[in-house]
Amino acid sequence: QKEVEQDPGPLSVPEGAIVSLNCTYSNSAFQYFMWYRQYSRKGPELLMYTYSSGNKEDGRFTAQVDKSSKYISLFIRDSQPSDSATYLCAMVEGGGADGLTFGKGTHLIIQP
Amino acid sequence: DTAVSQTPKYLVTQMGNDKSIKCEQNLGHDTMYWYKQDSKKFLKIMFSYNNKELIINETVPNRFSPKSPDKAHLNLHINSLELGDSAVYFCASSQGWGTGFHSNQPQHFGDGTRLSIL
Numbered sequence: 001q002k003e004v005e006q007d008p009g010p011l012s013v014p015e016g017a018i019v020s021l022n023c024t025y026s027n028s029a030f031q032y033f034m035w036y037r038q039y040s041r042k043g044p045e046l047l048m049y050t051y052s053s054g055n056k057e058d059g060r061f062t063a064q065v066d067k068s069s070k071y072i073s074l075f076i077r078d079s080q081p082s083d084s085a086t087y088l089c090a091m092v093e094g095g096g097a098d099g100l101t102f103g104k105g106t107h108l109i110i111q112p
Numbered sequence: 113d114t115a116v117s118q119t120p121k122y123l124v125t126q127m128g129n130d131k132s133i134k135c136e137q138n139l140g141h142d143t144m145y146w147y148k149q150d151s152k153k154f155l156k157i158m159f160s161y162n163n164k165e166l167i168i169n170e171t172v173p174n175r176f177s178p179k180s181p182d183k184a185h186l187n188l189h190i191n192s193l194e195l196g197d198s199a200v201y202f203c204a205s206s207q208g209w210g211t212g213f214h215s216n217q218p219q220h221f222g223d224g225t226r227l228s229i230l
Contacts, residue, residue, distance in 0.1 A: 034218055043116070043202055043221035044155070086153065099145050099157030099169070100219060 003027070006089055006103025014111050019076040023089035023103045026070065030091040030101075033065050035074045038086045038105065047087075048074065079110045115139050116222040118203050124228045127195060133188045133225045135203030142207060144186035145219060146178060149200040158201075161186055193229050200224040 006023045013019055021035075032051055036044035048063040050056045056063045062075040072091075076083055086107050090100040116137045125131055137144065146158040159178045160167040166178065175191045188201060204219040 032218075036221075041223075043223040046218050046220060049218040088155065090155075099147070099160045099167075100155075101157075102155040104152065104154050 004089060004091060004101055004103040007106055008104050010107040010109055012109040012111060013079060015079060015081060017079050017110075019074075019079050019083070019108060019110075021074040021076075021087050021089075021106050021108070023072050023091075024070055025072075025091060025101075027091075027093070027101075028067070028070065029093045030067075032092050033063070033072050034090040034100070035061075035063055036088040036090060036102075037083075038088060040085075044088055044090075081110045081112050084108060084110045115220050116203055116205055118201075118222040118225050120225060121223065122226050122228075124230065125193060126230050127193055129193050130189070130191045131193060131227075132190070133201055133203075133227075135186050135188070135222060137184055137203075137205040137220075139205055139220060140207070141205035141220075142183060143205060144180070145204040145206075146186065146188050147202040147204060147221075149202060149224070151199070155202070158188075159186075190227075193227075195229050198227055198229045200226050 004023055004025045035048040037047050038044045048061055050063050050065050053065045053067045060077045064073040086105040088105045089103040092100050119134045143162045145160050147155050148158055149155045157169050158172045161178055177189045178186055180186045202224045203222045206219040
């Protein structure tokens with residue numbers, strides 16, 4: 001059973017705070033992990049893409065993958081009101097044939 | 113230029129009609145996908161396709177059929193539309209297919225087609 005759990009929120013934090021978003025999953029065959037940001041009435045926009053366990057940093061964003069715990073995280077530093085959106089985690093096994101398995105998304109609100 | 117573009121953005125139609133949604137990507141990718149996002153915002157894969165193979169999610173009714181006139185396009189045809197088909201449909205593309213580190217490069221999405229069935 002491919003299943004990804006993600007708290008839908010909403011998660012509301014003040015501007016400048018560090019935001020932590022998380023997903024857990026049950027399929028140990030997942031190897032590629034992604035975070036997408038989706039604004040209202042827009043398509044998902046790729047933020048981070050990682051392979052297997054470890055950390056990856058890109059500007060204010062840091063993605064962490066712990067395959068032993070089946071747990072992935074996205075950290076946003078110095079959060080801005082423009083970061084307010086829905087954040088979707090997604091993952092896939094080694095092959096691309098199955099498409100991505102998404103979490104249900106966390107609605108993030110950054111208060112000015 | 114938009115990397116993955118879908119038309120139309122909005123589609124309102126009667127139950128029982130047949131409709132098509134078009135998707136084009138200018139990224140040079142060789143794999144394209146269709147996803148459905150339901151009213152609870154949950155995104156679910158419908159089809160994965162390259163010029164060699166079509167993978168169909170087993171939960172997708174056979175009223176839905178993807179058609180690819182060329183590598184840059186994957187259109188979605190829907191026959192006999194039902195109320196439950198109301199959703200946002202997203203097209204995506206990626207480079208790579210199959211196993212291995214360089215396969216399944218991240219997918220890039222269009223902005224969706226909002227389908228409403230009356």
